[in-house]
Amino acid sequence: MIYKNTDVQFEINSQIKRSISANIQFSTQDIDTAKLTFSLTKDGVPLPISKATHGKLFMRFADGSKFYVNTEVKDALEGVIFYVLTPDQVTHYGTVQAELYVNYNNGQSLSVHKFSFEIDRALVDQDIAPVAEYYVQDFESLKAVIQEMADDAEQILTELQAKFETLDNIETKEGAQEKADAAEAGAKAYTDEHAAKTNNPHKVTKSQVGLSNLDNVKQATKAEFDAHTADNVRHITADERTTWNKGQLFKITKDDGQPLVYVNATDDFHELLPRYKGFVHFSSNPNAINGPGGALRGFWSCNATGTYGQIIAFDNSNRTLRKSITNGVWSDWAAVITSADAVVTWQTPTLLNGWxxxxxxxxxxxxxxxxxxxxxxxxxxxxxxxxxxxxxxxxxxxxxxxxxxxxxxxxxxxxxxxxxxxxxxxxxxxxxxxxxxxxxxxxxxxxxxxxxxxxx
Incomplete structure (x- = not known):
């Protein structure tokens, strides 16, 4: 992944710490690439990050949007954590006020530092108008937001109550009810009279209702419809639908069973295969870049990011070959030794000098x-x-x-x-x-x- 990466150094102590401008500027076009990286130290040494440690980041954007989010760990031993701004967050351009915290499972919490950074509105985004958002990841913050919404609702109810009191002053409820009952009775009488007419009082033609557009064809009888409904060959059962929906949809070969991926002579094993996440069947040209020097047919399996994976392949000489990628670093090709390879041929040398x-x-x-x-x-x-x-x-x-x-x-x-x-x-x-x-x-x-x- 490519990021606009930053490295902010923070020392955790009790000395006076004024908010600093981090001299960081992202753009509204930095989609999934605006990355804040923090290196934390305490007493002059890196602050270790364990499973009981949680980095929290609070951000208040220029338009009033607020986000309280979890950071991720980059290097636990060196105390390095990071957070990548979401596509929605980078639309909130302007100065962002932020503060970093460290929370522990035992209830302890540390305020690390306040800082600010900028999000510049890209030329292509001059017309965007971000809506203020509030996003929280802990209960207390959520509680505060809900309380604020409840206060707003209570104010609206008070205003509505005042309006109803104004209506009561205009006319009594009893008078309004009598008028409504009379109007309902009159409307019902007219509707009943009109519904009883069978002489097409509005003179509606078949063209007006669209009957002229219908084909005059025979429809299925109820017996035929019931027979179709009961046909289990044409229709699937609920169990069959569940089985199909739970089926694995990831393809590892072409529909004819041949390799899903072909590594051409101009393709690079190191670049092409990591695009396919999971387990696939492949074949290759003998001149493919970073290949073993011969045509292959085999299998590629890797993790979701393409940084860890294994190639198991077979060449036309009936050799089995392996190649792997570990944390983004590729190994050399290695031949798998078989029982046939263990067999050796003994040779007798020509003895010299009287031996x-x-x-x-x-x-x-x-x-x-x-x-x-x-x-x-x-x-x-x-x-x-x-x-x-x-x-x-x-x-x-x-x-x-x-x-x-x-x-x-x-x-x-x-x-x-x-x-x-x-x-x-x-x-x-x-x-x-x-x-x-x-x-x-x-x-x-x-x-x-x-x-x-x-x-x-």
């Missing part, structure tokens, strides 16, 4: 899963150790984000029963180098791998 497989049951091999993680398993022997000496090299797509070192189990042959270890480097160019082994007697007797890392 060979330790045995057939512990062959060195590597794979990459759907999360982009590379895993290396198995054991080798017999090769040359060294900082730049490769035991084997991983292909592109299977290399780490940065040089990574791993510790693994080495043979303890010749070193007694103490466990031995090796340090291995996996470099960004894919080289796998056994750099060091704690077994100084038989350093290449047995080198085992079992680790994972993320790819580029």
């Amino acid at each position: 060979r497989q330790y045995d057939t049951e512990q062959k060195v091999r590597f794979s990459k899963n759907a999360l982009g993680e590379v895993e290396i398993l198995g054991s080798i022997k017999g090769g040359t150790l060294g900082f730049e000496v490769s035991a084997f090299q991983l292909p592109e797509g299977f290399r780490p984000l940065q040089p990574s070192h791993f510790i693994g189990v080495a043979s303890s042959v010749g070193m007694g029963s103490a466990p031995q270890f090796h340090r291995t480097l996996v470099d960004t160019d894919g080289k796998v180098c056994v750099q060091y082994c704690s077994n100084t007697v038989n350093p290449n007797e047995f080198i085992s791998f079992g680790f994972k890392f993320r790819t580029t």
Whole structure:
């Protein structure tokens, strides 16, 4: 939403506070966009707004209209509340005198500050003439308005009573009654005599009453009319009408079941879908802006303001994709991993510099899963150790984000029963180098791998 926003800072204290001019000017054409925002502090810190706290705003407009309304919370922790003037309120142009209050459920109440602002009459509204209005949201204010109306009514009754007394002075009630009775009797006699005449005393023709405009066709008989009335196929019952009236009227597809919304190549997912509040079926062009790069068919669901929502969609490669908006911020597209995606393909590297497989049951091999993680398993022997000496090299797509070192189990042959270890480097160019082994007697007797890392 677009607003003419204001930010008025108020400190709640007992010091003398004269009404201030807030230096705010709205227009009679600021329809649903004139927004007053208040930041409240007490003792130098923001005043927290809880469910037991109610911001109230009283406004007296230049034409005498008065409104006492509830504000809304923008930021409860920072003590920020706001109120958007209604389309009716902005028609009351001129200087507006206002005062902000804070009420609590326990009966406590605080006067925050008096202030004023302006509503300018737009050129297009030069002919408007707003009517004074009174709107209240609490019982005491309503009570005062009703009392004022009662006082006005009592004054009117007093004036009417004085007029009736004047009439009594002109003629007595008995004399007026006798005249009325005589007039009624004369009128009844004339009416009865005239009604008894059957000779068309006014000479009315069929054209004058419109009979010449009627079609001379046969009307339904009573039996036919009764049969039509009893036809429950043509007519619905009260229960059927209730069921239909309670039915959900919001459409999520076209009448033929196809997607209700189509995102064209020139449309933006981020701009088009939030226009549809609720749950709808959509499809998209593969080149749509902010799309995943392929054609989609799926579902969009969001809140009433379009600031929170989810896309669940399917592409032609049978992938399931998600994208969401949270408080107006969009996420990236994410693929939903399936059981099929969890299946990996193991590959066997070409061993270099004298290294060979330790045995057939512990062959060195590597794979990459759907999360982009590379895993290396198995054991080798017999090769040359060294900082730049490769035991084997991983292909592109299977290399780490940065040089990574791993510790693994080495043979303890010749070193007694103490466990031995090796340090291995996996470099960004894919080289796998056994750099060091704690077994100084038989350093290449047995080198085992079992680790994972993320790819580029």
